[in-house]
Amino acid sequence: MKPRQKRVMFILVGIAAVGLAVGLVLNALDKNVSLYFTPTQVFNDEAPHGRSFRIGGLVEEGSVQREADGLTVNFAITDTSKRIPVVYKGILPDLFKEGKGVVAQGKVGPDGIMHADEVLAKHDENYMPPEAADALKKAASANPAVESK
Amino acid sequence: MIPEIGHFSLIVALFLAACLGLLPIIGAARNDAVLMAIARPLARGQFVFLTIALGCLVYAFVSNDFSVLYVAQHSNSQLPVVYRISAVWGGHEGSLLLWAFILGAWTLAVAIYSRHLPDEMVARVLGVMGFVAVGFLLFMLLTSNPFDRLLPAAADGRDLNPLLQDPGLVIHPPMLYMGYVGFSVAFAFALAALLGGKLDTTWARWSRPWTTVAWVFMTLGIALGSWWAYYELGWGGWWFWDPVENASLMPWLLGTALMHSLAVTEKRGAFKSWTVLLAIAAFSLSLLGTFLVRSGVLTSVHSFAADPKRGIFILSFLVVVIGVSLLLFAWRAPKVGLGGKFDILSRESLLLSNNVLLSVAAASVFIGTLYPLFMDALGFGKLSVGPPYFHAVFVPLMVPMILMMGLGPLARWKKIGGLELAKRVRWAFLSALVIALMLPFVMGTWTAMIALGLLLAFWIIATMLLGLRDRLLGRSDFLQRVRNQSLSYYGMQLAHLGVAVFIIGVTLVKGYETERDVRMDVGDTVSAGGYVFRFDGVREIEGPNYIGGRGHVVVTKDGQAVTELYPEKRQYNVSGMPMTEAAIRTGLLRDLYVSLGEPIPGSDGAWAVRIYIKPFVDWIWAGCVLMALGGILAISDRRYRIHSKRSGAKLGNVLEEKTA
Numbered sequence: 001m002k003p004r005q006k007r008v009m010f011i012l013v014g015i016a017a018v019g020l021a022v023g024l025v026l027n028a029l030d031k032n033v034s035l036y037f038t039p040t041q042v043f044n045d046e047a048p049h050g051r052s053f054r055i056g057g058l059v060e061e062g063s064v065q066r067e068a069d070g071l072t073v074n075f076a077i078t079d080t081s082k083r084i085p086v087v088y089k090g091i092l093p094d095l096f097k098e099g100k101g102v103v104a105q106g107k108v109g110p111d112g113i114m115h116a117d118e119v120l121a122k123h124d125e126n127y128m129p130p131e132a133a134d135a136l137k138k139a140a141s142a143n144p145a146v147e148s149k
Numbered sequence: 150m151i152p153e154i155g156h157f158s159l160i161v162a163l164f165l166a167a168c169l170g171l172l173p174i175i176g177a178a179r180n181d182a183v184l185m186a187i188a189r190p191l192a193r194g195q196f197v198f199l200t201i202a203l204g205c206l207v208y209a210f211v212s213n214d215f216s217v218l219y220v221a222q223h224s225n226s227q228l229p230v231v232y233r234i235s236a237v238w239g240g241h242e243g244s245l246l247l248w249a250f251i252l253g254a255w256t257l258a259v260a261i262y263s264r265h266l267p268d269e270m271v272a273r274v275l276g277v278m279g280f281v282a283v284g285f286l287l288f289m290l291l292t293s294n295p296f297d298r299l300l301p302a303a304a305d306g307r308d309l310n311p312l313l314q315d316p317g318l319v320i321h322p323p324m325l326y327m328g329y330v331g332f333s334v335a336f337a338f339a340l341a342a343l344l345g346g347k348l349d350t351t352w353a354r355w356s357r358p359w360t361t362v363a364w365v366f367m368t369l370g371i372a373l374g375s376w377w378a379y380y381e382l383g384w385g386g387w388w389f390w391d392p393v394e395n396a397s398l399m400p401w402l403l404g405t406a407l408m409h410s411l412a413v414t415e416k417r418g419a420f421k422s423w424t425v426l427l428a429i430a431a432f433s434l435s436l437l438g439t440f441l442v443r444s445g446v447l448t449s450v451h452s453f454a455a456d457p458k459r460g461i462f463i464l465s466f467l468v469v470v471i472g473v474s475l476l477l478f479a480w481r482a483p484k485v486g487l488g489g490k491f492d493i494l495s496r497e498s499l500l501l502s503n504n505v506l507l508s509v510a511a512a513s514v515f516i517g518t519l520y521p522l523f524m525d526a527l528g529f530g531k532l533s534v535g536p537p538y539f540h541a542v543f544v545p546l547m548v549p550m551i552l553m554m555g556l557g558p559l560a561r562w563k564k565i566g567g568l569e570l571a572k573r574v575r576w577a578f579l580s581a582l583v584i585a586l587m588l589p590f591v592m593g594t595w596t597a598m599i600a601l602g603l604l605l606a607f608w609i610i611a612t613m614l615l616g617l618r619d620r621l622l623g624r625s626d627f628l629q630r631v632r633n634q635s636l637s638y639y640g641m642q643l644a645h646l647g648v649a650v651f652i653i654g655v656t657l658v659k660g661y662e663t664e665r666d667v668r669m670d671v672g673d674t675v676s677a678g679g680y681v682f683r684f685d686g687v688r689e690i691e692g693p694n695y696i697g698g699r700g701h702v703v704v705t706k707d708g709q710a711v712t713e714l715y716p717e718k719r720q721y722n723v724s725g726m727p728m729t730e731a732a733i734r735t736g737l738l739r740d741l742y743v744s745l746g747e748p749i750p751g752s753d754g755a756w757a758v759r760i761y762i763k764p765f766v767d768w769i770w771a772g773c774v775l776m777a778l779g780g781i782l783a784i785s786d787r788r789y790r791i792h793s794k795r796s797g798a799k800l801g802n803v804l805e806e807k808t809a
Contacts, residue, residue, distance in 0.1 A: 028541035036531040070668030070749040091746035094727040
């Protein structure tokens, strides 16, 4: 091959590789981004059906109930305005506590209950997951009466 | 008084760094021998004062001086001494001081081990490193001084985050920082070469050992972090694609690319511009990593109090560093030239494709990590990118990369015949394929992913054996041939073997792990993966700074005792934070992993218990250790020996003429 052809070849191969990579990334992002919603949004039916998403807020006081198998836990996530019941089977993170921030990921069934396959509470006692903080802020600004309570 | 000495030393170090960042570079530009010659003493002085500063902070921690705000926030009188020392880098301010100290140490190392370099090169390299140090010291003194006083002094400290009270975490940050900051040397060499307008094979030869050392530290640092996450976070994963982990993976990927591209630049004089760009990008990503981790943009165990002033400072620093170096690159690189020619199928082209794949992999991690930040900043709402994204992108990129990794060491420089190469490796490929297809049947379950992973691992091993056979077996004496190969050749093969071991670990643990979350009453048994676990209850324990419960689990296989495990659940006195301490029995072929969930209310001593069997999980870290050992072997090569009697500079000049 002449040097010119060679260079064209290198460039073509390069472009093909980059194109392939961009395609991969976009496709993977499209499929695997999990959107986040507040309990109020879920209550208003703004969340997608049949697709996994995240919901953030506080673990409602007094809502945590364990079933007899010791592993299935029922609780509710609240943004102080609306509450969404969650069911999760498995061991909860150390810092999962009533009244503390939490993020759950899963699908909401037709019964309005979120079947979570992941529950996150973060590493630090005083740390509030940004999603949870955001949910509280939104609920407070939408309904000032809640804040004064 | 001691903290004030520390504070004062930091100011002196900043002054020395500023001189180091300016005078030698001016000296090199004006060819002023005096200005160039002060680079080394300045580097030494900077290191001395940084050491004093770090020493003062360590002293404040060890002596429980809670009149220092940073100590009061991160330590406690109950804390064991070793964790008081590691608490020095358990927070934002102290870890910055560690960063600056390590940068000072690297600068000193360059000043000492550069006798054979031309003066203006030394002046420029040390100057660039001084410039970087100015940024960090300024940042520390303006926004995050570790020596700030707390008046009146606190009676006792707030304690170190219990997650960080662990031997692994005593050395993980310094290791990782050695890597992060080590890339500053390659960066400084690249900028110095650009400043001098002389990018030649000597430059590549000088940068290579430094880059490899940094890469070795980084590999070990990341492996330590992953190992820590595995046994300390209590849920048995070894990599979470957490933004903070990604922040260290990105410079690692680029650093790996840089090492390989430097090899081509040294041996063949090719890829010069690309190598310079990689050096700039690798260090920029190190800085970005620091920014992501320390600014509080990403919240996790690594990030500390979010203060927008800090974020803005690091961001502007980042812009200055990247901007200046890219400008310099744009201005100077056209002079650099492209270097040696090579064919579309050659060792160069294989290495180049590998480089591109590694860079694209780094870019895809970058996108996945920053995408949520951008979307949030642009007001599109909050979202998160989970591990499935990274798996979906990473696997297709790594498959061709590993396939080429097998071919690279076998291929000749400049030009190879595709058919000839295919003929040479056909048996290696076939045997790898057969093993990969058969082995999963022996192990129990066959899936395409397991077979693919094994194929890649055995492909590396088979091609490696092929390469060794071609080099070592022949008519002449075997031992003589063994001795004739360079250490860097063995180092390369060892590091590649590490990759194979790593892949085996990842593939088998993913394919064959057993995970069970169960409720266990006292005396209950659970069988998993051929093992029987009996739960003998939890009793109370008291540690130096925590209280908790210790479970007792007896493991048997076919009626024979295997081991007894003691997982713990702790509650730390000062912070009140609960912690799960998993109990792990490690083994060559599998780990037994038990951790306690929570006690089940209303039962008679029953607990939720998590039981894992993790086959081959330790191979993951063993692979990383092999890679690091390979790196160490490679830099022990005679070519890089600093005290060699032949003058390296002279040798370099000869080579330069040859390639020119």
